[in-house]
Amino acid sequence: MRTLISPDGTVTDRLPLTLDQMKDLYADMVEARAYDRKSIAMQKQGRLATYASFEGQEAAQIGAAAALERDDWVAGTYRDAALMWRAGYPWSNLVAGRTGDERGGQPPEGVNVLPPSITVGGHMVHAVGLAWAEMLSESGRVALTSFGDGATSEGDFHEAMNFAAVYQTPTVFLCQNNGFAISYPRAEQTRSETIAGKAAAYGMPGVDVDGNDVAAVFLTVSEAVERARSGGGPTLIEAVTYRIGPHTTADDPGRYRTEDTTEEWRRRDPLIRIRRLFEEAGEWSDGWGEELETRSAERIEAAVAEAESLPQPTRSEMFHRMYAEITAPLLEQLGESDG
Amino acid sequence: MRTLISPDGTVTDRLPLTLDQMKDLYADMVEARAYDRKSIAMQKQGRLATYASFEGQEAAQIGAAAALERDDWVAGTYRDAALMWRAGYPWSNLVAGRTGDERGGQPPEGVNVLPPSITVGGHMVHAVGLAWAEMLSESGRVALTSFGDGATSEGDFHEAMNFAAVYQTPTVFLCQNNGFAISYPRAEQTRSETIAGKAAAYGMPGVDVDGNDVAAVFLTVSEAVERARSGGGPTLIEAVTYRIGPHTTADDPGRYRTEDTTEEWRRRDPLIRIRRLFEEAGEWSDGWGEELETRSAERIEAAVAEAESLPQPTRSEMFHRMYAEITAPLLEQLGESDG
């Protein structure tokens, strides 16, 4: 398993990024965590529907997104807010989605990030089709799909992996192995030692990487993206990480795991190790740290304000959203005044 | 890939069977081929619906079934008539099924062979459940599921393999890789070099074997059955063989393969190599050969006669077959005289 920066911040191998680039990634992780914290708080206040925290997975998501071009495709899940945002999907859309507003699923034109997949498994093969289309149009675009360890148990994982390999589509499969499918631990999900190892069944390269090491994730995904862009076909990447929070705000991890393991993983926090690295290199200042915090808080607050300022969606919108042109039955049903 | 008897009949390794046992297997293969030939003829005469020939796959099917106990479970496909028969499913049931009679799907009590699966992929996991139940009741029974190379592309293959490995059910996965999914060649179905290799993705042992070598198949399946019975869990076996005939009587192989390859495989015919072995060993007599032919023909004719003597199924049976106790709507609908 590839690591470039160990939990204590020591660099164990050549870094693919300049210090400035590292600072940007760190700043992004700080901003992502601010969003995560804010969302949890808002959910408690009843301002959001259930929320799936990604705390602990910031490096996997920010590092992966940083390896993409602005117009590459991304198909992720309910837990990939950081990844989606770094790929261009506005925080305000993400917040709106969680307030229960379909308009959240509508990122700006030019942002090729699909709204989060709520079903487990089905969306991976979409990234095969997206990449397939780009391959045919020779646009050079690739498609990255992100999913969890649990998703690899679905038949759709198998079909997606196989199609990508058979047609050699420029698809990057990013599995964030965060240890659990809700309460079901990775060790019980499959007897395969690693998830990366499953790639061999499809004649596809598979690599595992320390998912809490933003530099290692960036490098690994960059290599896969490069392979895809240059016609080398798909890659499966297993980013080994851990879900620090509950599955969602509706979940109680106490029922299936011990605080000790979680504590252990807290010590491998993806932000802390980068901060230590900066400290070692004498590149850290508390002032800068606070600056990032305030800037992030401001941006998230602005996004929340924007999302919450969206007018109450109307009944009519619900009908008109269904087809390019509203159908006769929908028009009739819309017409039926209450009752 | 394991071979014990090469196409020219020379024994390359210790045989797991006595000469008498080999003769029984040979006799079974002859009888199976007689059934296959008869079925093709009957289909031409319009006495059967489309028929899927297994010519060339007799060794894989007879060798596998011979490794099972009488009360083990079998879940196979439309192409597994020889396997099912050798496992206890009467020829007459198989013929009846092909004439388009649901009664063909009803083997005698005590025969734990499911009617053939017509859908590709769905039935493999049934053998996981069957084996799971036997494991819980500690009956010592195992379940074998047979499927083709094409079926390994279905998501259900993935879920079946994973469940069997996760719960360590006594299941034997027998893939008859006959080179094609209808017209789609094995090489294009997946970039994995072998199908046996896919087992690793589930932490399951996977082995490939010369599917036209009845002794090698028998030995390989016996080992897997033994492992399963003794609590060692599931095994994936890839029996490499070839479909000599068309996919079904409705198919035209000329559209997707050359006669040459088929000719090559004819030379590896599973019956011929055993006959050669007997000849080498001075154990062959044309008299015995003819005896087998006539005996087989008689048995198949008898089975056909039995199947064709089944009275025309009634409309009432179609309704009463649906539930243990016919439901009110079905009773009403049955009552509706025409119209």
Next chain:
Amino acid sequence: MAEMNLAQAVNDGLDAALGADDRVVLLGEDIGRTGGVFRITDGLLEKYGPRRVYDTPVAESGIVGAAFGMAIAGMRPVVEMQFMGFSYPAYDQVINHVARIRNRSNGRFTAPMVIRIPFGGGIGAAEHHSESLEAIYAHIPGIKVVVPSTPYDAKGLLLAAIEDPDPVVFLEPIRSYRAVKEEVPGIYYTVDIGPVRVERAGTDLTLISWGAMMKETRSTAGALEAEGISVEVIDLHTLSPLDSNGILRSVNKTGRAVVIHEAPRTGGFGGEIAAVIQERALYSLQAPVLRVTGPDTIFPLKRSESHYLPSVEQITAAARKTLES
């Protein structure tokens, strides 16, 4: 007798089944350690152990397909789909295998199993968590489809479903899980699958519904009664096999009917009921059978939920329209 809500009643029914019959096993995602996302299987792993209650990988087709094999081999598996929106990957197993093995084998092999599926909206859940596509199950020959709306029924119908020699899809109305409590016998009992449940007798109008919409249906009936309108309320509680006679008995008496469901209108099961009524009771109909349903849209996210779910007002309006004809 204890007071239970519907969720507790299902849990109690599963407990009773596990206790009474060794062949019963439970399979599902997160049903063990956590007791399931709705806590319906809470405590059952602890009580019956890991050979009776199984946490499974996230693989719905595998869950149903494996349970199907177990059922053929003589067990009585009860599987949980986490939400109806996640049951579709198993649809092929249900329609092509579970529903067909008795027919395919002319009775030689059968699949006595239960597929529990929480369904319906109204809790402001995420996408796919509010589905009400009972119609796609009710149209499958070879299975039965049951939908309790009360705690008493939930336990009794569940035990009947587990005893049933044929496969049963058991739909659990999410919105009703913790809505109301009622007395539920602690003992093992069953409620017949099939016959409609006439919840309230009346003579002027028949309201027909199932699952969570029974709540709004009851409120409507109550309000109308207060105005002196005598309303008969039918809880269908079995969609398949459909008890046409039970429905007709009521409509022949009242001459007026409104069917209420939250599934989309077109192709919803309400159409079947209206069709049956006009087919066999046209001449006793005083007014068209009206349907109050969800629109032909996707069930919306939280902020639009109220735009989707049929309301007491809509049901009342339809009832009045029917009464005025």
Next chain:
Amino acid sequence: MAEMNLAQAVNDGLDAALGADDRVVLLGEDIGRTGGVFRITDGLLEKYGPRRVYDTPVAESGIVGAAFGMAIAGMRPVVEMQFMGFSYPAYDQVINHVARIRNRSNGRFTAPMVIRIPFGGGIGAAEHHSESLEAIYAHIPGIKVVVPSTPYDAKGLLLAAIEDPDPVVFLEPIRSYRAVKEEVPGIYYTVDIGPVRVERAGTDLTLISWGAMMKETRSTAGALEAEGISVEVIDLHTLSPLDSNGILRSVNKTGRAVVIHEAPRTGGFGGEIAAVIQERALYSLQAPVLRVTGPDTIFPLKRSESHYLPSVEQITAAARKTLES
């Protein structure tokens, strides 16, 4: 204009689409080298090459899911499911993804794609090869469901489906593939999705059907006409969105209707049609809307097929019953 049967017309339509629009690609099992099990794509791989026509692994969910991704990225994929009985593994992709992306993204992403599904019985095929479960597709919000019954319609509706900005499930009646030939324009043309097709005008009775059962429906109409009964025949040819007004226009005129389909009765789409008619035209109904359908059984194997499929006799009997009321 050339004489074509329905199979040839679909092939001609696919040819026209591939020729007219580079974004059109075909995906399916055995559709390349062999031209598909029904030879519907015959010659298209040769003519348009391997970048337009793809043989795929046996993986229906993968086929539909990959095509869905292609559609989002701007292509116009047309996929073939080998038989309806094998389309169920893809049902989750259709209902949870294909049908929902426009709604989920508030119009930002769409899935203009066509899923071709041969369906229906009558050719003595093996198990699962005779399915007619159009109702489970017609109930899905977000897609359209089209069913041609004639060669002319097949080509025109297919091209309309491929042009449609929303996903279309295109059902092809197997029994009709080679049943009859008719003049089909060689040029590119479309037939509107939606409006019913009044195949024959009449005043005494309306017969409503779709797909392969149109054959028996036509024969019945012909026979009744011979007796001086004026029959209006409606080929629904679009199940979703349903053209209620087209149906009501006819029934308001005739006052009598029989719906014919081969799918099982309960939960079949005929229920929806009968429900709509009685809802909105009760007072012009002279008789109940009757349904002549397959029974609530699994479509049987060859020897019992005649026990299942609705016959001209059954349709005639229902028509008479309706006329006598």
